[in-house]
Amino acid sequence: MADSIGQQCPGESLNRNYNSNGSQASNPGPRLASLPAVATASLTTKLTPIQLDVKNTDSTETFTCIKKDGFAKYTAKDGYGFSSIKKTGGLLSSSVEEVWNTNDPNDYATTVVRDGTGMSSSMSNVTIFFDKKFKHLTKSDSAYFIDSGIRLFVNDASDPSKTKQLPGEQYKGSCDKDVFKFELKNDTKCTEVKYIHRCLESGNSSKVVLNLEPVWKHDSKKHGDQYPKVIKYYWPDKMLIDFEHISIIHTKNTEGKWDNGLLFEIKMYTNDSNNAFEELEITSFDIKEQGYEHIVTFKKDIKCVQIKHKGVELWKHETDKHGDKYPTSLSYIKNGSMLYINFDTFFIVCKKNENKTWNSNEFFIKFYTIDPNDETEHVELTTTSFVIEQDDDGFDFKMNDGVKCMLIKSDSKILWKHGPGTDTEEHPSVIRYSDSRVLVNLSDTLILCEKDTRNNWRKFHFPFKLYKRDPKSYTKILELNGSDYKLVHQGENFKFVFKSNVNLLMVEMDGKELWKHDGYIAPGPHPTSVIYSKNKRKFSMDYENFFTLYKKETDGSWGKGQIIDMKLYIQDPKDASKILTLSDNHYHLKDEVEEFEFELKPTVKCTMVKLSGDKVWSYDRILSPGKYPKRIVYKRHKTMVSLVFEGFYVLIQKEKSSELWVPRESTTLDIALTVPTPEYTYQVHQLFSTYVPEEQFLFDKVKIGDNVIYDPINPCDLATKVLVYKTTTAIDVVDLYLPDGIIKRYGRRQDDSWYEKLTSLSLDLKMEANGYSFKCLGRDMGSYYTRKGFGFGKVVFGSWDIWEAQDEIDYASKVDVNEMEDNFEVHVYLKSGVKKEFTVQKIQRQKLLDISTPSHSGSVSSSQHVSLF
Template sequence: MKFHTLLTFLIIHFLCSIPRNLVDSVDNGSVSIAGDVQSLADPDCTSQSSVSTINGTDTIAKPYGESKNVRGLVSEEDGMGVSHQSESNGSLNDNNNNNGIKVKTNNSKSSSVASPNSTPSTKSDPKKPTTLKSIELDVKNTKSTETFDCLKKDGFAKYTPKTGYGFSSVKGKAGGCSDCCGSSVAIWDAKVPTDYATEVVRDGTGSCKSMNNVTIFFGNNHRHFTKFNKIFVQDSDIRLYGNGPSDTSTQLAATEYSEDHSDDVFKFTFNDATKCTGVKFVHRSLEKGDSANVVVKEVSVWKHDSTKHGEQYPIVFRYYWPDKILINFQNFFIIFCKSLENKWDEGHLFDFKLYGKGTDNNSKAFDLKSYELTQEKEEYLFTFKNDVKLLEVKNKGNELWKHDTDKHGDKYPQLVRYTTDKLALSFDESFMVYIKDGEGKWDNGRFFDFKLYGKGSDNNLKELGVTAYDIADTNNDHVFKFKAEHNCVMVKHKGNELWKHDSSKHGNKCPLTLRYKRDGSKLLIDSEVFFVLCTKDGDKLKANEFFDLDISSTNSAYHYQYKNTIHSNTFTMKEGVLCGLIKFGDKKIYKPFYPHERVLKVVLHKTVDSEITYGEVFFTNQCVKRFEKLENSDEWYIKLSPFPLDVKWKDDTCYYKYSFNNNVSSYITKENFGFRRVRFGLKNVWQSDSVTDYAYKVEMTETDKTAKLEIHLHTGEKKVFNVRKDPYETGMTTTSALKNSTDPNVKPAIPDVPPTKLRTQQ
């Protein structure tokens, strides 16, 4: 009795422990648990019809060969008996462009591309990849097993792996009744373990029909296979169109192009007379709910537009399974990408073409297998594979760049960067930049034997893209102006570090501009608080970094030592540190001339009331310059000894140095002197009207009747005068000022840098 009581208790306890949502039914004492117990009733060989609703349309799903078109949404030619949705009116022509396909060895075993949604996920440590057990699926079997579920319905079968499993291969019968005995053929194999299929759908499960279609899903991506000559061939899902009679869009015949499929690339080469005017993609997805149907939708990817493409039509079309399309035209190409939501973008037209050498040693346009295409905001990056050599870039059929062994040796571009107005070729240690003008024409480009780097999102060094700066070209220089959101933290010259940002020295200040001489003799990096002058030293550039000295400060800093006494404030430069500019707050006082002037220290003299009276700059060459503040002003100026110049006196003096070369007489002031007035004998030519206005150089070119004088002021301004030689005229001459201009190559003796000029002017 006790034994029966205990047994009854255990049975009741077991039944109560089963979750309510897992219990399907309790019938005649048997318990059916969803997903765990296989149905004992084997579906018979007869088909059953069911009605499903897609987008508000009733569709009768029937086995292959018996489908009916309800409201024009079901195609009898599909072979899957699935629901169709199309952008075009009427029923779809599901010609899969596989007629006359060139099938290569092991074509049916092409590998899938890894996708974030390519495998079912299981709960696991997010730091560790999910490991799935592989299932070799034979779709001849239509019964669920311990590793997968099979839903057999309406003449179709849908296979779903259970948690922790993934389909690594699919095979099935290619002839006779697909559910009967006989050997199966391979349909698809995963080449790597991560490329497991997430679901598989086949037709031909009713009335002993043969199997003709298999669709394999990888998350949001899919492969569709159709039976062809007793093997299963992957459908490209690409539909090509041209203009038929009356300009109606008509699907191209298989004789109007040739097709090739290998390594997940579907290539369509059009005949010379073929004008492809449209491309559509067949999107396949699983119908939701308790269904084994596949929903098919044909979406437009590209249409010919004469305003964009002119009279050019596709020459070669490539679909890179699962998410990229490349259309090659004669002078340009278009790339389309598919998002994770299975939507094709509008495509990007690149108005150039990249060329290398083909197997026949002739020039051949690159395809997407030659490079990896990525996008960073507005910039497209073409990163070439290791064994790929870019030999030429053409724009509208004309050479833009070409590899030259004499110039480039065995170096080839590793990367091409492209925006709407710039194209850059990046080599290992150098780069070239082409700029497009307002009329859409590319210039001849500019070559730089250095590289610019910023910080990537991972805080590692990353080459700056062409969107990080603007380039302004002058007669002698290329000027890079860095954009606010892009920080240049390193410059490498010919592969060697030339300059590097150091937060202990530079704080959060990064370069604003970089000026590079066209002849490669000088490179200057400029910031708010420092600049780096790099000059030619043999085959290399030698960098000297200069810091601003702000004498309004009352503290020591990285580059100077501050000392305060009753009568003076002293700023002494630390050993090895160069001063590039002396300023008081935002007021510029003096810019030393390197390498002739190296600042040792600056002394501010003051009264007992701490009022600054004047300052002195001491140089390592033992020279001293004095500066004062203008009366009733906060402006500072260098106090020089002024004197007049008579250009008829052609000899050295203690104030200036004279030279004569190429019929030009030159007068250059010596240290701490400046020209306040210039005369031609008794004729006054120019005179300063301010105590801060000095000339440091005068050049004169003479003829029999005239003399042309160019007067160079310390501000960089140049004044030009013509003087008539008249020995009988006295007093103020009737000289005519030709122009007042700024000489971009001036080397002022008193380099007070105006706010509108870069301090790179040396």
């Protein structure tokens, strides 16, 4: 309808701008910077400002004016815009009425219409147009106020089929920065919201056309007995109908028509100036419907600090946890089952349980696929693209059918990427996520991405695959997934600890079978875990009572597994009633000829030792407080274990008759003392005297005064008896009886120092080992060892001499031979600790040359060159 501006619609005077203290403002509140008032073309065209005095009704070079029917319409010419509106007094008055102004060129007006140009009327209404947008101002008490155009209605009590305009005492109206707010009283049941749309009448007219457009109407099927609590109009085209727990957002088009509204069950809050929660204005975000979800995108610098669903808090910002991180977007499933809260570098999933309660989890990971509109770009995958399954140790992201994950990021860093020259051309169907680890399981490899304490990501490729039997078919196998084991990174080791219901069936290494459990041939136990160390080139399988160790050869192949029957344990630092198994992160394992040796790291406090499942030793905090072993050695025949402590040894032997393990502690013997003690007995015979330790002791070091005769290198070589042969003047010979029937004889030199009397052996590298030495062959490598009581006095290769001892104290205990393409490397290890190195050339001439080389750490070293053949 066409109407004069001077006519007020019902309740128009109530919808004015108010200050926070309830007093009327003298001029309208400022616009939001995010809502420019002028047309798009004006944003790119620099306009010259016009300061309009509506007292003048004549056209000028900057605007045109049409004055008729009691109205005046001012239209800015091209390149101009109205920056202020005022009305000065007549000839006898110097008064100035300030109507409106702006300092922002983007807010310059295009048209202004005023009333009161008749002979007996005054100006009381001004409508300002910014192309199709407008603001209407009315005069009251000598000031101009912006009319929101919002009209509220309730059902007529006398006729429920009709409505009437809501009385002003039923709500409180206010305006702040182009946001008009209507706070309804608790017992007010607003049933309809309408809006006055204004537009210019076409043709050579100066009038404004008014239409009362419907916005929202109560529907008992949709809203039940819920009625609006707050209504907000965000000039020029957004309106919020806010209920206690839900909201409806309406949008107006340029023709003044409002849409049906978007019902939203999520409420978002920020902090006000007093740090209290206040609901976010809808101008703080954009919202759209996409399939069966609502997607909310927050505008820049908006700090959402709380999110609720139907009054239930789903998430709240915590400074010590989230710092300066705030959500960038939300994805809400319309059926109310899930909320996805997205941040720059992580996201939170809130999921409703069967009992209608909510739980939430944070995920510092992002998944992407190819942008369907641009193949060179990626778009983020949300919860509609995958299913999340949770167990006690992590989460499995299972991609929906047809979803191709192309990129995985965390902290904006690429963890995995699909494509040529990247990790793989496979698409993962399942991604395992747990704390700071991401496991990408592909058909051709297993990739672990792990974040260290400095927040740096490292990537590890595992060359093995683990399989179990298909529970539905005995003849089929299935690859283990992340929920079948717990992955633990220990130093250089990666330990896959299997769940109690998982029986490992097979291991493939580099695409080849490394191990397989055969229930028909060997119905033995299944591994409880496997440990892989790329840098150490080791792979071990851990069982309850032993572990099997595989080593990678120099040619890249994996050798046969070596069974290690000993297991070491420490007290669980988190639970004193529990123990944890030690791995090679805690010790260095030496594979010697007759025994295995565990050299523990300095900080490791081993509290229990088991051999083949038998408890051999355990820490006793009452009898031996603070005493932990430094080294542990066990013989391959598995009947002897030796523990090396600070300053003493404990040798533990298995009794043949009882199968019990009997410990004996070491003590030092000084043969200068010729009386028994509580630790040993002493007896004198015709040709010798004997020292025999008591049942709970053994001799480690044997000396005469300060002169050391014997100090065991091998902790298993503790003496069970010592025989001393004495002439009329001095002691010249001492025999030590060791376990397993071995006797070591020591002689005294003229300078009173002692040496071991050995039986000399000549080692010919062209011959097989004889009965007095061991030969351990590796790949193109051999190691020769003498038995106790023997020593290599000479090393030859056929008729050619390589090395010969100068005297019996210079005997060698070990010789290593490494065959090269053109020569042999020969290393001779002397009893005195010296290592001699020789090169044997495969040529037909004889030559012996000295070659000086640097000494090896911990020993004296010399090198010589021998040309043979």
